[in-house]
Amino acid sequence: MKKVLSTVALLLTACFATAQVNVVKEAKSLKSNPEEAAKVIEPALTNPETANDPETWKLAGDFQKAIYDDQNMKLYLPGGQADTTKLYNSLAKLYEYYLKCDEVEQAKVQSGELKKAKLRKKNANVLKTLRLNLVNGGGDAFNKGNYTDALKYFGLFVDVVNEPIFAEDEEIKADTLTSLYACYAALCANQLKDNAAVIKYGNIGKEHKEEGYRALMCLAETYGQKEG
Numbered sequence: 265m266k267k268v269l270s271t272v273a274l275l276l277t278a279c280f281a282t283a284q285v286n287v288v289k290e291a292k293s294l295k296s297n298p299e300e301a302a303k304v305i306e307p308a309l310t311n312p313e314t315a316n317d318p319e320t321w322k323l324a325g326d327f328q329k330a331i332y333d334d335q336n337m338k339l340y341l342p343g344g345q346a347d348t349t350k351l352y353n354s355l356a357k358l359y360e361y362y363l364k365c366d367e368v369e370q371a372k373v374q375s376g377e378l379k380k381a382k383l384r385k386k387n388a389n390v391l392k393t394l395r396l397n398l399v400n401g402g403g404d405a406f407n408k409g410n411y412t413d414a415l416k417y418f419g420l421f422v423d424v425v426n427e428p429i430f431a432e433d434e435e436i437k438a439d440t441l442t443s444l445y446a447c448y449a450a451l452c453a454n455q456l457k458d459n460a461a462v463i464k465y466g467n468i469g470k471e472h473k474e475e476g477y478r479a480l481m482c483l484a485e486t487y488g489q490k491e492g
Contacts, residue, residue, distance in 0.1 A: 288314055291323060298330035309361075318369035322383055325361035328354045329390065336397075352401030352417060355394060359420055362387040366429045388429045392436060395421060399445055406448070411455040418449035419461070422468060443472035447479045454482040462486045 291305035305324050308314035315321075335351035338344035365383055372378040402417035422442055430436050447469035453461035462482050469479030 285314065288320055288323065291327070295327070295330070298327040298334070302327040302331065316368060318365045318372065318383055321361050321365035321368060322387070325358050325365060325387070328358040328361060332358060332394075348404050352398075352404065352413075355397060355401060356416060356420060358394070359391060359398075359424065362391055363424075363427055363429060366427075370428065384429060388433070391424065391429065392433070395424065395436075396441075399441075402445070402448060402452075406452065411452040415449055415452035415456065415458070415461060418445050418452060419465065422446045422449055422465060440472070443469055444475055445469075447472055447475045450479045450482040454485060459486045459489070 287304060287308045291301045291308070294301035294304060302324065305320070305327065308320050309324060331354040332351060335346045335348075335354070338346035339351075366381075366387060369378065369381050369383055373381055398417045398421040402414045402421065405411070405413035405417060422445060424430065425436055425439070425442050446465040449465035450462050450469050453459075453465060463486060466479040466483040466486070470476045470483065472479070
């Protein structure tokens with residue numbers, strides 16, 4: 265009986281794994297409709313059989329980039345009506361998925377399953393090219409009074425500098441805009457009373473020559489609350 269149950273369990277596992285692989289194939293077939301493809305591939309991002317494949321995350325990121333590119337184009341077309349919420353949400357997801365792709369791929373390189381990373385360079389170039397657009401997302405959210413999203417975008421702009429995917433990129437590490445927008449991340453965090461984020465971004469932002477005083481003000485207020 266135990267042998268039968270074990271066999272059934274193995275068959276079910278194999279069927280489920282095959283189903284997830286089919287999900288990825290279906291998503292690929294829908295690449296001309298990236299919004300639908302993005303929905304279809306979601307289950308594959310949480311299933312071990314497919315989530316442990318860097319290509320799954322690369323594909324998910326590609327769909328988000330296609331959504332982003334479509335909305336971004338509408339910003340520049342005469343009479344174009346871009347959905348800025350969709351625009352910047354897709355940008356944030358693109359970062360999330362490409363960074364996860366890099367993490368999974370590097371783990372396979374470390375384990376010897378892959379000889380070298382094939383996706384890192386291309387993904388890094390995309391993320392670096394689009395990085396400043398995170399500031400646009402932060403500014404858009406800030407102007408709407410949505411400090412949670414503003415913090416997300418400004419924070420991502422700052423944080424991504426320290427991601428392993430940019431470990432050898434000295435240019436991005438030396439970018440003075442990092443400390444500038446860390447000031448704005450600190451301002452958003454201060455509005456949200458997120459003391460940990462104020463301290464995190466404030467200590468980066470205070471180094472900016474012109475705008476560092478903003479970060480220092482947020483830090484002073486936060487530390488003053490702690491002492492009180």
